[in-house]
Amino acid sequence: MHASRRENSPDRLTAARGRVPCPRAPFGAYGDEIVYTGHGGRDPNTGQQVADQQFIRGNAALARNKVAGLPVRVIRGAQLDSPYAPEQGYRYDGLYYVDEYWEETGKSGFKVWRYRLVRNDSVHRPPLKAGQEPALPPERRRTTTMRVVRDTEMSRRVKEIYDYACQVCGVRLETRAGAYAEGAHIKPLGAPHHGPDTEGNILCLCPNHHVLMDNGAITLSDDCRVLGLSGEPELKVKHELRLEYIQYHREHFGVLTGA
Numbered sequence: 001m002h003a004s005r006r007e008n009s010p011d012r013l014t015a016a017r018g019r020v021p022c023p024r025a026p027f028g029a030y031g032d033e034i035v036y037t038g039h040g041g042r043d044p045n046t047g048q049q050v051a052d053q054q055f056i057r058g059n060a061a062l063a064r065n066k067v068a069g070l071p072v073r074v075i076r077g078a079q080l081d082s083p084y085a086p087e088q089g090y091r092y093d094g095l096y097y098v099d100e101y102w103e104e105t106g107k108s109g110f111k112v113w114r115y116r117l118v119r120n121d122s123v124h125r126p127p128l129k130a131g132q133e134p135a136l137p138p139e140r141r142r143t144t145t146m147r148v149v150r151d152t153e154m155s156r157r158v159k160e161i162y163d164y165a166c167q168v169c170g171v172r173l174e175t176r177a178g179a180y181a182e183g184a185h186i187k188p189l190g191a192p193h194h195g196p197d198t199e200g201n202i203l204c205l206c207p208n209h210h211v212l213m214d215n216g217a218i219t220l221s222d223d224c225r226v227l228g229l230s231g232e233p234e235l236k237v238k239h240e241l242r243l244e245y246i247q248y249h250r251e252h253f254g255v256l257t258g259a
């Protein structure tokens, strides 16, 4: 599809609302989950990574898609080194959501941005008859949130320790169904981070501070100060946190803090 202007790109990502040009970034072999590498910092002739990737343009736009809950279109090309590559040409593979993004040092020694994309099930919705409109107006559909909060037995235990009060701001949300807080894994669960579901890796946070933490707007210092908030307040700590997970978060998710 529309492949004529980018014959050299093994794959492309196109934001559902506007294009995100991402040449040469390899897809991981996850099928419904893709780990996608951002763009920039590559030598145009050799394709080698020769500089850090910046959090600008397409890289920033993909992160924005996560925060806004907007999908990206995934198009795989035949040149791609992946079991999911089409035999030839390009293939539209449906809508994916940006589940998570982080920065890490690639094999080249330079910083790269990575994005985990998760396939959207609604691509299997039945097609509408010609001339028919969807039942929900577009404004309504755009408000759909894609935030999935993974609650585990262990995160419930941590929330009990804090009586559902946020470790950053102390807010305790009361709902008709009881108190509400979120268990935030400092080093995320799942590939490729493989953070553990243990008390030392879980914080009890309000939804606001959970979102800020997941998106690198706040992170923690080694002595549990909240970086990214004015005055860098102390995290309220009543259970033992593992330093290695805090450092992992700061390194991979907290890099924009103070930049």
Ligand SMILES: [Zn+2]
Pocket (backbone or CB within 6 Å): 166, 167, 168, 169, 170, 171, 205, 206, 207, 208, 209
């Ligand atoms: Zn909070």
